[in-house]
Amino acid sequence: MRIFKQVTRFDFLGKRRGAWMLSAVLLAASIGSLGVRGLNFGIDFTGGTLVELEYLQSADPVAVRSTLKEAGIEDAIVQYFGTSRDILVRLPVSADKAASEQSSDVVSALRIAAGETLTEGAQGGLQQCTATGGGVKDCQVQMRRVEFVGPQVGGELTEKGGLAMLYALIGILIYVAFRFEWRFAVGAVIALVHDVLITLGVFSVLAIEFSLPVLAAVLAVIGYSLNDTIVVFDRIRDNFRKMRKGSVLQIMNRSVNETLPRTVLTSVTTLLVVLTLLLAGGEIIKGFAIALLIGVLIGTYSSIFVASPAVLVLGISREDMLPVAKEGAEAEGDSAP
Amino acid sequence: MRNHTPWWKWLIIAVFIVPGAFYALPNIFGDDPGIQLRGARGGSLGAEQFQQVQTALDEVGLAYDSISLDDSGIRIRFGTTDAQLQARDMLEARLPTGYTIALTLLPAAPQWLSNAGALPMYLGLDLRGGVHFLLEVDMATAQRRAEDRYVADLRSTLREAKIRYRGVARDGSGGIKITLRSADAVEEALKTIRKELPGLVVNADDTGSDEVLSANLAETEIDQLFKFALEQNVTALRNRVDELGVAEPVVQRQGDRRIVVQLPGVQDTARAKRILGRTATLEMMMVDEEHSLEAALGGKVPPGSKIYRFRDERPILLEKRVIYSGENIVDAAASIDTQSGGPIASITLDAIGARINQKVTGKNIGKRMAVLYIENRSTIRTDADGLPMKDDQGRVMRTQHRIEEVITAPVIRDQLGKRFQIEGLDSVDEARDLALMLRAGSLAAPVEIIEERTVGPSLGQANINQGFRSVMVGFILVLIFMMIYYRVFGLFANVALALNLVLIVAVLSVLQATLTLPGVAGIVLTVGMAVDANVLIFERIREEIQNGSTPQASIHTGYQRALSTIVDANITTLIAAIVLFNFGTGPIKGFAVTLSIGIITSMFTAIVVTRALVNYLYGGKRVKSLAI
Numbered sequence: 035m036r037i038f039k040q041v042t043r044f045d046f047l048g049k050r051r052g053a054w055m056l057s058a059v060l061l062a063a064s065i066g067s068l069g070v071r072g073l074n075f076g077i078d079f080t081g082g083t084l085v086e087l088e089y090l091q092s093a094d095p096v097a098v099r100s101t102l103k104e105a106g107i108e109d110a111i112v113q114y115f116g117t118s119r120d121i122l123v124r125l126p127v128s129a130d131k132a133a134s135e136q137s138s139d140v141v142s143a144l145r146i147a148a149g150e151t152l153t154e155g156a157q158g159g160l161q162q163c164t165a166t167g168g169g170v171k172d173c174q175v176q177m178r179r180v181e182f183v184g185p186q187v188g189g190e191l192t193e194k195g196g197l198a199m200l201y202a203l204i205g206i207l208i209y210v211a212f213r214f215e216w217r218f219a220v221g222a223v224i225a226l227v228h229d230v231l232i233t234l235g236v237f238s239v240l241a242i243e244f245s246l247p248v249l250a251a252v253l254a255v256i257g258y259s260l261n262d263t264i265v266v267f268d269r270i271r272d273n274f275r276k277m278r279k280g281s282v283l284q285i286m287n288r289s290v291n292e293t294l295p296r297t298v299l300t301s302v303t304t305l306l307v308v309l310t311l312l313l314a315g316g317e318i319i320k321g322f323a324i325a326l327l328i329g330v331l332i333g334t335y336s337s338i339f340v341a342s343p344a345v346l347v348l349g350i351s352r353e354d355m356l357p358v359a360k361e362g363a364e365a366e367g368d369s370a371p
Numbered sequence: 372m373r374n375h376t377p378w379w380k381w382l383i384i385a386v387f388i389v390p391g392a393f394y395a396l397p398n399i400f401g402d403d404p405g406i407q408l409r410g411a412r413g414g415s416l417g418a419e420q421f422q423q424v425q426t427a428l429d430e431v432g433l434a435y436d437s438i439s440l441d442d443s444g445i446r447i448r449f450g451t452t453d454a455q456l457q458a459r460d461m462l463e464a465r466l467p468t469g470y471t472i473a474l475t476l477l478p479a480a481p482q483w484l485s486n487a488g489a490l491p492m493y494l495g496l497d498l499r500g501g502v503h504f505l506l507e508v509d510m511a512t513a514q515r516r517a518e519d520r521y522v523a524d525l526r527s528t529l530r531e532a533k534i535r536y537r538g539v540a541r542d543g544s545g546g547i548k549i550t551l552r553s554a555d556a557v558e559e560a561l562k563t564i565r566k567e568l569p570g571l572v573v574n575a576d577d578t579g580s581d582e583v584l585s586a587n588l589a590e591t592e593i594d595q596l597f598k599f600a601l602e603q604n605v606t607a608l609r610n611r612v613d614e615l616g617v618a619e620p621v622v623q624r625q626g627d628r629r630i631v632v633q634l635p636g637v638q639d640t641a642r643a644k645r646i647l648g649r650t651a652t653l654e655m656m657m658v659d660e661e662h663s664l665e666a667a668l669g670g671k672v673p674p675g676s677k678i679y680r681f682r683d684e685r686p687i688l689l690e691k692r693v694i695y696s697g698e699n700i701v702d703a704a705a706s707i708d709t710q711s712g713g714p715i716a717s718i719t720l721d722a723i724g725a726r727i728n729q730k731v732t733g734k735n736i737g738k739r740m741a742v743l744y745i746e747n748r749s750t751i752r753t754d755a756d757g758l759p760m761k762d763d764q765g766r767v768m769r770t771q772h773r774i775e776e777v778i779t780a781p782v783i784r785d786q787l788g789k790r791f792q793i794e795g796l797d798s799v800d801e802a803r804d805l806a807l808m809l810r811a812g813s814l815a816a817p818v819e820i821i822e823e824r825t826v827g828p829s830l831g832q833a834n835i836n837q838g839f840r841s842v843m844v845g846f847i848l849v850l851i852f853m854m855i856y857y858r859v860f861g862l863f864a865n866v867a868l869a870l871n872l873v874l875i876v877a878v879l880s881v882l883q884a885t886l887t888l889p890g891v892a893g894i895v896l897t898v899g900m901a902v903d904a905n906v907l908i909f910e911r912i913r914e915e916i917q918n919g920s921t922p923q924a925s926i927h928t929g930y931q932r933a934l935s936t937i938v939d940a941n942i943t944t945l946i947a948a949i950v951l952f953n954f955g956t957g958p959i960k961g962f963a964v965t966l967s968i969g970i971i972t973s974m975f976t977a978i979v980v981t982r983a984l985v986n987y988l989y990g991g992k993r994v995k996s997l998a999i
Contacts, residue, residue, distance in 0.1 A: 035856045040917065088829065134820035138641035152639055159452070160829055161638055178830040180640065184821035186507065198954035205946040213939055247889050250951060250959045254896065254966065257947035261900070261940040265907065268936040296910045300903040303852060307845035307899030311892055314844055316837040318497075319892055326896065 037298055042291045046338055047283050047346060053339035057228060064235020071238050076245035077181055079195075081127035081188035085140045086179040090172060092118045098144065105143035107136065116317050120178070127185050137180040148174040179318075195249050199230065202256055214267055215354050221345035222263050225336040229259045233328045247322040255329025258304065262297060262337035269293050270342065274355035282350060286342050294338075301334045373923050374990030376983045384983060387975065388870060394877040397480035397491040403436065404455040405477035406462065407618040408470050409444035416444050420470070427465045433458050448477050459616075469682075474636060475618030492879045495887035495961055496824065498838070500831030501635035502643055505822035506604070508628050513600040513816030517588060518547055520701065523722035524568055525549060525586070532563040537582075547586040549573075554581035597627060599702065600816040605630055606807050608818075611646050630818065640825050648818075653697030653809065657731075658739035658780055659688040679743060681777045689741050689777070694731050699724025703809035705802035708794060714802035716793045718809060725789035733786040741780035744808060745773065778808050838891035845895045846872065853902060857909050859998035863984040864905035867976040871901050874972040875965065887961030897969030903940070904977035908933040909999055922994040930982055937978065941970050 077084050087093070095112040098121055102110045107125070115122035123140055127133065145151060150163035153170055163173035203223055211219035233252055237244055269289040277285055308330060312323035408424060410416050421440045428435060428447070435458065436448040449455040455474060462472050476499070478491045496503050518541050525539045525547065535552040542548045551560055557575060561584065564573045570592035576583040588596070601624055608630060612620045621633035637643050659676040667678055667688050679689050702719040720728055732740070781793050796802045826834070849868065853861035875894060879886055912929030920928065945967060952963035989997065 035858075036913075041914075086830070134823060135641075135644065137823060137825070138644060142641060161827060176827060176829055177638070177825070178827045180823060180825035182820070182823035184507075184819075187505065187822050194954055198950055201954075202947045202950040205950060206943055209943060209946060246959055247892075247962070250889055250962045253947055253951045254893075254962075257944035257966075258900065260943045260947070261903065264940045264943055265936055268939055272932075292914070293910075295913075296903075296906050299856070299906045299910075300900070303849050303902050303906075304896070304899040306848045306852065307841075307895050310845040310848065311841050311895050314837060315841045315892065315895075316834065318834070318888060319837075319841075322889065322892055 037295055041288075042294055043287075044291055044294075045287060046290045047287050047343055050339065050343035050346075053335075053343070057336075057340060060232050060235070061228065064231050064238070067235055067238040068231075071241070073234065073238050073244040074241045075192075076243045076248075077124070077127075077183050077188070078246040079188050079192050079244070081183045081185040083123075083125040083127075083133070083136050083140075083183075084179070084181045085123040085125075085137050085177070086115055087121045087123065087141070087144065088176040088178050089119045089121065090174050090176070093121045095121060098123065101144060101147045102140060105139065105146075107139060107143065110140070127183075127188070133184065134182055137182050141175070141177050141180075144175045145173065150174060191246070198249075198253065199256070202253060203227070206256070206260055210264070210267075214271060215350070217345050217348040217350045217354070218267050220348060221341045222260060222267070224344045225263055225341035226256050226259055228336050228340050229255060229329060229332045232332050233325055236328050237325070242324060243321055245321055247319065248325045251322045251325035252329065255326065255333060258326075258330060259333030259336060262300070262333055263341040265296060266290055266293050266337055266342055267345075270345075271355055274352055282346060282352065286346055290338055290342055297334060297337065301330060304330050374926050374986045376986040376990070380979065380983060384980060387874065388980075391870075391874045391877040393487075394489050394880050395873045397478060397484050397489050398876055398880060400478065400480040400491070402476035403479045404449045404452045405475050406447045406449070406455060406459055407444055407473045407475045407477075408447075408462070408466075409473075409613075410469060410471070415442075416440065416470075421445055423466065424462065427462060428458065431461050431465075433461065446475075446477055471613045471616060473616040473618040476636075490880060490883065492876065492886045493883045494835075495885045495890070496633060496635060496831075497826050497888045498831050498835050498886065498891075499635055500638075500826050500828040501633065502637045502640050503822075503824040504632040504634075504643075504647070504820050505625070506608075506630045506632060506647075506818040507821045508597075508600050508604050508630070509817045509819060510597055510600065510628050513596055514545075514588065514593065515541070516816070517592075517596050518545075520721040521568065521571060521586070521588070522547055525564065525571075527722050527726065528563060528567045529560065532559070532567075534560050534563065536560075542585070545587070547571075548576070549584040549586060551582040551584065557582065557584065560584060599810075601628060601630070603810050604816070604818050606810060608632060608647060615643060615646055629821075636828075638828065640823070644820065647820075652745045653700065653778075654743045654745060655694045655696070656689045656692065656741050656743060657694065657735065658741050659690045660738060662688060664688045679741070679775055679777050687741065687777055687780060689743070694740070695720075695724045695727045697809075699727075700809055703806040705799065705806040707799070708792070711794070713794060714796045714799045716796065716802045716805045716809065717790065718793070719790050720788075722789075728791070729786060729788050732783045736783055736785065739780045739782050742778045742809065744776045744778050779805060834888050834891075838888060841895050842872075842891065842898065845898050849898055849902060853905075857905075857999055859988070860905075860909050860912075860981075860985070863981045864902055864909070864977070866984060867905065867980045868898065868901060870980055871969070871973050871976040872898070874976065875968050878968045878972065879965070884964050885961055886965070889959060890961030890965040893962040893965035894969060897966060897973060900944075901969060901973035901977060904933075904937045904973060905981060907936055907940075908978070908981070912997070912999060916997065916999075922989065922997045925997070926985055926989060930978070934978065937974065941974055945970050 093114075095114060099110060099112045102112070102123070109126055111124040113122050114120060125136055125140070128136070142151075145163065149166045150173055152173065153162050153164045160172040161176055162170050164170055203226060206226070207219045207223050210222050230252060233255055236242075237248065266289060269292055270286055273285045273289050277288070280288070305327070308323055308326045311319055312327060315323055408416060408420075410420075418440070421438075424445055424447070425438060428438070434450070434454060436450055438445065438447045447458065449458065459472060459474055462470075466472070478485065480489070480491065522539050522541055526536075529536050529539070529549075534556050537550040537552055539547065539549050549560070551557060561573060561575070564571060564584075564586065570589055571586045572589045573584055573586040575581075576585040605622055605624055609622045612622055612632065612634065615634060615637060617634045617637055619635055621631065623631045625631045632647065634643060659673065662673045662676060664678075664686060667673065667676070668686060672678060675692070676688050676690050678686050680686050699721050700718060701721050703716060705714065705716050707713070708715045779793060781795065793805065796805065846868070850865045853864050853868075855861070857864060872894070875897065908929050911933045912925045915925035915928050916922065948963050948967040948970065952960055952967065
């Protein structure tokens with residue numbers, strides 16, 4: 035089976051201005067949104083407390099909130115998480131030293147309200163509670179997850195996360211410059227920054243929570259998008275050496291077209307698994323999968339419409355790609371319109 | 372011959388695949404409920420204890436599947452969780468102190484696999500459930516306390532050197548200010564302090580008047596102090612974690628001021644926090660040698676004295692008056708005595724401790740001084756038969772105890788001061804344990820929980836299920852797609868992909884790297900991206916065929932020319948993964964690990980394995996067309 039019967043002849047690079055308009059709009063919207071709305075940082079970055087609970091019967095966030103208030107826990111944000119039995123309680127970061135105690139207080143307050151206390155049970159099953167009337171049974175309130183991040187940690191992560199991206203980009207810049215040529219390295223990094231900004235932009239516009247796994251996904255997107263770009267670059271380098279005729283624009287166009295089936299195919303297989311993660315991976319992995327989904331789509335687009343045109347505009351010429359400059363006849367063909 | 376795989380390449384493939392399959396094998400067996408017993412405070416269990424446990428189990432007639440003893444302790448395997456819980460309560464009640472009893476899940480893989488070192492993957496807390504704490508040692512307080520000690524030291528040093536001073540006090544902005552009576556004594560004071568207290572950097576204060584000196588902790592002293600505060604807390608936390616009954620607890624320093632505590636399977640986080648936050652203390656007391664121990668044991672305890680016990684239950688009569696406490700111990704370390712060659716524990720006291728020590732030991736040469744370790748902990752209440760008592764709601768009842776153990780009671784040989792040694796220890800190990808205990812009891816810098824991640828057992832299981840399902844669904848979708856798109860070659864790619872999964876699992880199992888939920892996501896992502904190498908190769912082969920090459924030449928050129936592209940593309944992804952690893956905390960690291968492993972193994976399977984298969988089917992014969 036094939037997508038394209040033979041090598042396509044799309045004029046991808048000729049259409050670069052149109053693509054750049056699109057990119058410019060997306061980038062402007064992303065940067066604008068990042069500047070105005072910012073990212074909806076999760077507690078990994080802001081600090082705070084998060085408690086996920088599962089009720090055996092359906093739960094009522096309003097009742098949960100008032101129970102917590104009675105127990106002296108103010109400012110709790112209570113909402114459903116996934117189903118009507120799952121409850122997510124969020125507490126803002128508190129300067130109080132006992133901030134780490136808050137999560138335990140939440141769970142025990144809700145259990146007291148449900149008339150039960152935790153008892154030690156076996157591993158792997160539901161948590162066992164003792165009811166006030168006596169007898170051990172499955173807890174009405176099941177503690178599924180607690181995350182508490184102190185303000186010290188949150189601030190560090192934001193800084194470290196930014197640095198991680200910077201290091202990844204620098205490492206890649208060096209490797210590509212070493213293996214290809216500096217214009218390719220710059221082209222690749224432009225495409226990566228483009229992908230990262232737009233992915234972050236979508237998270238900002240849709241106000242999807244930006245957590246630590248999402249950051250990991252964004253870094254994986256850098257890896258993926260680069261993978262795509264490198265394959266195209268590799269073909270460009272190959273064709274520069276192989277094809278005697280044709281302008282730089284034509285050679286690049288041909289290279290992008292030749293690698294097009296592969297670009298599409300790998301995107302398809304990757305999207306297959308990313309969609310699987312999104313649909314079957316559960317709530318915690320959702321943000322991660324969304325970031326990958328956006329990133330894979332944008333990364334595929336950018337390796338065709340952003341990376342190679344950037345190299346072209348940076349003024350790559352045939353001699354730049356030859357091991358030793360030896361022939362000069364048709365070497366000036368880089369002055370693309 | 373073209374497209375022939377030499378025997379040594381087959382050998383290489385076998386060398387990776389066969390052990391890969393072997394080490395991946397333990398993962399398909401699942402877990403059994405079990406109990407793990409370890410020696411308390413890092414002690415080891417031997418044949419004697421093994422016998423004791425076995426007897427205890429047999430006496431009650433509890434059925435268990437198997438029981439084994441190894442370096443990590445005694446493991447007992449049960450058929451049901453009910454039996455496991457019963458046995459835990461029973462063992463806690465019957466066994467003497469000195470055991471740490473923990474519920475755990477034991478891998479159900481056959482013994483010969485674990486004997487050969489093949490263990491299942493090590494699951495992170497987000498998959499198995501449990502508590503992760505990150506604690507930060509309050510170094511500011513540690514430093515303030517050190518400065519307080521130095522203030523006392525400075526006063527006594529100056530007094531001894533007969534240098535008159537108006538005041539020595541900690542400065543609000545950090546450091547110590549020393550105000551002398553007159554500026555004439557400055558030179559001498561500087562000289563004396565530099566000689567006696569090398570841990571201080573002392574200078575004439577340039578802001579105030581001439582007779583004022585300012586002292587700060589030396590860089591090395593601060594480093595030492597922080598290191599010490601961290602170690603001390605790690606030791607203390609290890610001891611307390613023991614009591615929680617956790618099978619595989621992790622207490623580890625992270626960076627220069629943080630400690631990671633991981634407690635798999637723990638559900639009651641409130642109790643865990645309570646126990647971790649507790650402090651132990653040490654008290655030094657004189658042994659009462661005027662009165663007879665026998666008489667005291669017989670009920671005639673003299674007023675002012677009390678019977679205490681060593682950890683091995685030996686009784687000893689101590690005078691109740693506390694001479695000085697663990698707060699006064701600045702450092703304790705194990706070493707070898709240069710003269711006798713025997714193991715010793717050397718102890719350093721602060722100024723207050725030193726002064727008291729000097730006074731008391733001077734008067735009591737030849738007598739014994741005891742070190743008492745005090746900690747509050749809870750134990751299970753037992754009835755007359757030694758079985759655990761339950762309240763009317765069926766809960767095991769616990770009582771709060773004040774644990775008081777005499778660590779050591781050496782004879783005072785000489786008048787002691789700031790630094791002294793405890794000799795006559797049996798082994799270097801004993802010296803080290805003693806030093807640890809002395810330090811653990813002394814007042815460590817306080818710790819604070821700055822991060823908590825707890826995953827309940829049901830969510831852990833749900834995460835495993837969802838992760839497994841994602842891997843399977845993603846895998847099958849890619850298999851179907853590749854089959855349809857590349858026919859026979861797709862089949863080869865699929866074989867490679869399946870082997871890749873096996874290899875990833877095998878490498879994770881061998882490294883015992885922590886598999887987290889993002890790690891599972893990394894595996895899923897790898898499944899999608901790993902076929903990229905095959906797509907690159909196959910598309911090249913198709914191009915070659917289209918250009919009119921023969922099938923054999925197309926295969927050859929296709930593999931050859933795709934290689935450098937694959938390597939370039941994968942190395943750049945690897946760079947991103949390595950950055951991720953270095954940056955990452957727990958779960959993110961897991962993602963970076965599986966992604967990196969997946970990239971490396973996929974290069975092997977997608978290039979080498981598929982090539983061997985292609986060669987096997989097409990190589991060395993006349994082929995009209997390829998099923999690609």
